[in-house]
Amino acid sequence: MNNETTAPVVVIGLGLMGRAVAGAFLKAGHPTTVWNRTPSKADQLVAAGARLAPTVGDALEAGSLTIVCVTDYRAVHGLLDASGVELDGAVLINLTSGDSAQARETAQWSERRGARYLDGAIMAVPPVIGTAEALILHSGPESDFEAHKSTLGALGTVTYLGADHGLAALYDVAGLAMMWSVLNAWLQGTALLRTAGVDAATYAPFAQQIAAEVARWLPGYAEQIDSGSFPAEVSALETDARAMAHLIEESEAVGVNAELPKLFKAMADRSIAAGHGGEQYPVLIEEFARPADD
Numbered sequence: 001m002n003n004e005t006t007a008p009v010v011v012i013g014l015g016l017m018g019r020a021v022a023g024a025f026l027k028a029g030h031p032t033t034v035w036n037r038t039p040s041k042a043d044q045l046v047a048a049g050a051r052l053a054p055t056v057g058d059a060l061e062a063g064s065l066t067i068v069c070v071t072d073y074r075a076v077h078g079l080l081d082a083s084g085v086e087l088d089g090a091v092l093i094n095l096t097s098g099d100s101a102q103a104r105e106t107a108q109w110s111e112r113r114g115a116r117y118l119d120g121a122i123m124a125v126p127p128v129i130g131t132a133e134a135l136i137l138h139s140g141p142e143s144d145f146e147a148h149k150s151t152l153g154a155l156g157t158v159t160y161l162g163a164d165h166g167l168a169a170l171y172d173v174a175g176l177a178m179m180w181s182v183l184n185a186w187l188q189g190t191a192l193l194r195t196a197g198v199d200a201a202t203y204a205p206f207a208q209q210i211a212a213e214v215a216r217w218l219p220g221y222a223e224q225i226d227s228g229s230f231p232a233e234v235s236a237l238e239t240d241a242r243a244m245a246h247l248i249e250e251s252e253a254v255g256v257n258a259e260l261p262k263l264f265k266a267m268a269d270r271s272i273a274a275g276h277g278g279e280q281y282p283v284l285i286e287e288f289a290r291p292a293d294d
């Protein structure tokens with residue numbers, strides 16, 4: 001177990017995010033060794049007390065905990081597979097964005113090389129790294145997360161998701177789906193209202209209120225999904241589908257784009273055709289759970 005606040009750390013990759021990560025460790029007092037393909041990106045960190053390692057292999061020898069944060073998994077493998085890189089005994093935390101299959105495959109690959117491996121996803125932008133606002137998700141063996149949780153805490157709010165190494169990547173894209181869906185819905189409404197001279201700033205607080213109200217429905221709807229039972233307690237899917245048709249008609253009538261409402265109306269129509277029109281909205285999970293062309 002290594003729970004000391006001053007545990008030495010290694011940061012491989014000093015792009016915008018890697019520099020923020022290394023900077024947060026330094027600020028929290030961790031002896032920090034860094035490496036980057038373009039060494040000049042380490043200049044400010046070195047001035048702030050970091051040690052610049054000449055090679056990845058040399059960097060890895062410097063600390064018990066190594067954070068990797070580069071563009072993609074291809075780069076991760078390129079760096080860690082190079083000759084002179086000894087992974088045996090290392091603890092790797094890969095904060096590089098990727099998909100769940102890449103995370104699971106990299107975990108197996110690391111374990112074969114004798115390294116302990118946690119996969120991570122950063123749900124934040126570089127300026128907030130080192131503050132509670134920075135949410136950083138981890139998946140892999142819980143004992144490894146617990147052993148390094150306090151060190152990782154220098155980066156923000158660190159969360160453990162489960163033993164499956166793919167979970168951090170899956171939560172990452174699930175969060176992105178939520179983010180873009182909310183933003184796209186807001187843009188649809190903004191486009192509609194602008195045709196009547198209502199500007200985006202006027203609509204934004206109303207949209208915020210609706211989004212917050214809908215968010216409150218999620219736990220109850222999740223219970224329906226988990227139990228596989230969708231009684232129409234509030235409204236039936238066919239009622240929602242009629243409102244979707246109205247949204248499409250209004251969009252077309254005032255000359256704004258109707259592709260987004262048509263997309264979700266098509267999913268609702270398929271579900272109704274399959275006999276679910278009298279059930280509640282979350283029954284659409286069955287449409288989301290399979291590819292469109294099945």
Ligand code: NAP
Pocket residue numbers: 013014015016017018036037038041069070071072074075078079095096097098122123124125126
């Ligand atoms: P970035 O500024 O473009 O930096 C990319 C880093 O990867 C640089 O250190 C670069 O080295 C290194 N790299 C790329 N290909 C390499 C290779 N073949 N060999 C060695 N090093 C290589 O990107 P970033 O914003 O730091 O993002 C890093 C990771 O964090 C990405 O997976 C990204 O999705 C994730 N992330 C970023 C943000 C964000 O807001 N920036 C938010 C969440 C997650 P050089 O300096 O030598 O080019």
